[in-house]
Amino acid sequence: MDELVTLNRRELLKTTTGLLTGWVVAGSPLALIAPGRAWAVDLATLTSSEGATLMSLARTIAPHDKLDDAAYALVVQAIDSDAAKDAGTHKMIQEGLAALRADFTVIPETERVAALKEIESSTFFQTMRLKTLQVLYSSPIAYAHFGYEGEAYSKGGYLFRGFNDLRWLPEVPVEDSGPLPEGA
Amino acid sequence: MARIEFQDESAVVIIGSGAGGGTLAHELTTRGIKVVVLEAGKRQSTASFSQVPGAAFLQLTWLDPRTQSGNWGVAKNFPTLPVWHCKTVGGTTVHWTAATPRFEPWELQARTMYGNIPGTSLIDWPISYDELKAYYLLAERRLGVTRRNGVPGLPASNNFKVMYAGAKKLGYKRVHTGHMAINSRPFDGRASCIQQGFCVQGCKMGAKWSTLYTSIPRAEATGNLDLRIECTATRIEHGDNGQVNAVIYRDAEGREQRQKARIVCVAGNGIETPRLLLLSESSRFPQGLANSSGQVGRNYCHQIIGFVWGIFDKPVSSWRGATLAGVIEDEVKNDSARGFVGGYRMELCTLDLPTFPLVGLQYGWGRDFASILENYRNIAGMLINGEDMPRAENRITLNHDVKDSFGLPVANVHVDEHPNDQAMRKHAQTQMSRMYEAVGAKRVVLGPVPPATHNTCSARMSADLREGVANAWGQTHDIKNLFISDGSALPTAGSANPTLTIVALALRQAEYISREMKARRV
Numbered sequence: 001m002d003e004l005v006t007l008n009r010r011e012l013l014k015t016t017t018g019l020l021t022g023w024v025v026a027g028s029p030l031a032l033i034a035p036g037r038a039w040a041v042d043l044a045t046l047t048s049s050e051g052a053t054l055m056s057l058a059r060t061i062a063p064h065d066k067l068d069d070a071a072y073a074l075v076v077q078a079i080d081s082d083a084a085k086d087a088g089t090h091k092m093i094q095e096g097l098a099a100l101r102a103d104f105t106v107i108p109e110t111e112r113v114a115a116l117k118e119i120e121s122s123t124f125f126q127t128m129r130l131k132t133l134q135v136l137y138s139s140p141i142a143y144a145h146f147g148y149e150g151e152a153y154s155k156g157g158y159l160f161r162g163f164n165d166l167r168w169l170p171e172v173p174v175e176d177s178g179p180l181p182e183g184a
Numbered sequence: 185m186a187r188i189e190f191q192d193e194s195a196v197v198i199i200g201s202g203a204g205g206g207t208l209a210h211e212l213t214t215r216g217i218k219v220v221v222l223e224a225g226k227r228q229s230t231a232s233f234s235q236v237p238g239a240a241f242l243q244l245t246w247l248d249p250r251t252q253s254g255n256w257g258v259a260k261n262f263p264t265l266p267v268w269h270c271k272t273v274g275g276t277t278v279h280w281t282a283a284t285p286r287f288e289p290w291e292l293q294a295r296t297m298y299g300n301i302p303g304t305s306l307i308d309w310p311i312s313y314d315e316l317k318a319y320y321l322l323a324e325r326r327l328g329v330t331r332r333n334g335v336p337g338l339p340a341s342n343n344f345k346v347m348y349a350g351a352k353k354l355g356y357k358r359v360h361t362g363h364m365a366i367n368s369r370p371f372d373g374r375a376s377c378i379q380q381g382f383c384v385q386g387c388k389m390g391a392k393w394s395t396l397y398t399s400i401p402r403a404e405a406t407g408n409l410d411l412r413i414e415c416t417a418t419r420i421e422h423g424d425n426g427q428v429n430a431v432i433y434r435d436a437e438g439r440e441q442r443q444k445a446r447i448v449c450v451a452g453n454g455i456e457t458p459r460l461l462l463l464s465e466s467s468r469f470p471q472g473l474a475n476s477s478g479q480v481g482r483n484y485c486h487q488i489i490g491f492v493w494g495i496f497d498k499p500v501s502s503w504r505g506a507t508l509a510g511v512i513e514d515e516v517k518n519d520s521a522r523g524f525v526g527g528y529r530m531e532l533c534t535l536d537l538p539t540f541p542l543v544g545l546q547y548g549w550g551r552d553f554a555s556i557l558e559n560y561r562n563i564a565g566m567l568i569n570g571e572d573m574p575r576a577e578n579r580i581t582l583n584h585d586v587k588d589s590f591g592l593p594v595a596n597v598h599v600d601e602h603p604n605d606q607a608m609r610k611h612a613q614t615q616m617s618r619m620y621e622a623v624g625a626k627r628v629v630l631g632p633v634p635p636a637t638h639n640t641c642s643a644r645m646s647a648d649l650r651e652g653v654a655n656a657w658g659q660t661h662d663i664k665n666l667f668i669s670d671g672s673a674l675p676t677a678g679s680a681n682p683t684l685t686i687v688a689l690a691l692r693q694a695e696y697i698s699r700e701m702k703a704r705r706v
Binding site for chain 1: 235236237238330336337338339340341342344345346348349359360361368369376377378379380381382385388389498499500501503504505536537538540541542549550551553554557558560561623
């Protein structure tokens with residue numbers, strides 16, 4: 001849950017760079033694990049407007065309607081972090097965003113998809129696609145949304161936590177499987 | 185642990201500490217032979233294994249640059265990562281999924297069984313199954329392989345229940361939780377499997393066999409092993425007599441070092457082993473070491489691997505449980521009625537959520553792509569593990585246009601798939617799709633060809649000096665004190681996951697080296 005530290009409720013900071021803020025949707029899985037209802041992500045290099053466009057871009061690349069904006073904000077934060085580390089990357093992202101239609105964040109999804117299809121082979125799009133997939137599904141917010149339980153060593157594995165709890169198909173005969181370890 | 189002097193000419197130098205190198209080091213040191221192991225990676229432990237999938241990948245994987253070419257799917261989907269193996273003490277036995285089937289007897293006679301297939305460089309093994317079998321039995325006891333020697337199988341996971349039900353609907357008979365080097369009960373001082381599902385991240389229980397916490401510490405305990413970590417071999421040198429006599433390497437500080445050697449054994453996995461032989465070219469051996477046949481780097485095999493995912497309307501939670509603990513062996517046969525030669529296994533598989541969209545799915549984005557992820561908890565998975573055809577032009581070469589951090593040319597991996605490979609993959613994907621549909625899958629998704637994990641045959645053993653690099657003991661045809669000690673030495677790929685065979689061959693090679701040293705023939 002380390003990532004959530006950066007999503008903690010905080011006062012709006014006076015800053016020259018961008019800031020993405022939002023509210024956790026009541027009843028979403030994030031509401032169960034988030035420490036507060038409001039979240040905010042500082043941007044080191046990109047502007048708030050650029051951040052908002054990237055958010056829309058990430059939602060078009062990997063649309064999960066019920067996945068909280070906070071999960072997508074982590075993608076934006078990672079892209080911003082890459083831009084902060086390398087001037088060439090920063091320029092590539094700025095130019096890529098500038099080349100999108102000005103109304104990208106407000107047009108319907110079908111039009112956003114069409115706009116991205118036109119630039120699909122560009123370094124900008126391919127970098128954004130990969131970064132989105134790398135970051136979006138790696139956060140505790142995503143784990144909660146998709147029902148993924150992650151590492152289990154710290155909890156004694158899945159041996160006692162449902163590794164064989166599927167009941168909608170027949171059990172496997174013992175000769176083709178094996179005995180549970182003692183105590184299981 | 186021993187400290188062997190740089191000038192000591194009596195040591196065996198082994199390059200790599202995985203299934204081949206780690207096993208060989210253990211066998212030789214217990215016989216009183218002094219061994220230096222050069223391992224390019226760092227040393228982790230069950231305590232230090234990361235439990236964050238992305239971080240674990242970075243912690244264990246060989247990430248030095250490589251290039252690739254050819255028509256195989258990996259070049260398109262994973263242009264910067266043609267192969268996926270480890271750079272760490274224990275080598276790829278740290279991240280492997282521990283399936284340990286044997287080759288079938290007929291798979292050792294691929295050329296005889298399959299005939300003269302155009303566009304292939306098939307050969308028969310220079311070893312009979314009966315010769316190999318004794319070492320399989322020994323390897324299975326060492327690794328504690330399930331369903332052998334009275335060791336119970338692993339219990340069935342949710343993911344396996346789906347596979348099993350589908351397989352039975354199609355009439356498959358040889359379906360079980362696999363021959364696995366994962367403890368189904370405490371064995372050899374290691375705990376039993378608690379079904380973490382994190383085999384690939386390094387088993388924090390040590391329930392999965394790895395040389396990292398078996399062979400290597402035991403070799404160290406003999407007092408005969410000098411294990412040098414973060415030491416990357418860059419060149420093998422030879423003397424005027426044409427025998428190898430030293431290994432040049434870069435140590436952890438990047439300093440060049442030179443270790444003298446009586447014998448050198450190369451066990452750097454199927455890419456780095458031929459690369460090192462090629463990098464060691466000299467005026468006497470202008471094509472690289474042990475390469476008078478021109479076969480070093482050629483005939484590279486990687487097995488036919490590919491995921492098939494079944495999406496159901498009920499939960500599977502496939503991530504809970506040993507990653508690969510399930511197999512269907514009915515298609516491990518040579519039956520030309522299927523339209524291809526050679527056999528394949530179907531093996532259970534699951535990928536953690538962060539890895540799944542990056543490795544498990546074909547390139548994509550948008551609604552359809554996301555809808556697969558949306559069903560993550562309802563997905564069951566399998567993969568094909570089949571024999572690919574060796575081809576002379578499927579090969580590891582030096583790419584002089586791209587250099588590693590030491591300024592040396594990187595390996596280029598070239599693979600053009602043979603029509604037999606494609607026919608086999610299609611057959612397997614059809615069978616796996618039918619299995620999932622038979623038990624109610626609402627959709628079946630075919631995954632990409634992932635980065636190769638079973639890198640073999642690139643410095644192969646052969647009876648005919650012109651057809652390979654080494655003899656039946658992995659001793660190179662050209663240089664008597666130079667050995668191939670990893671999967672590179674396999675003559676053909678077969679349909680079995682390679683590690684058990686690599687271990688068996690290393691056990692056999694250790695006996696041979698020990699015998700030849702005593703007789704002063706090497």
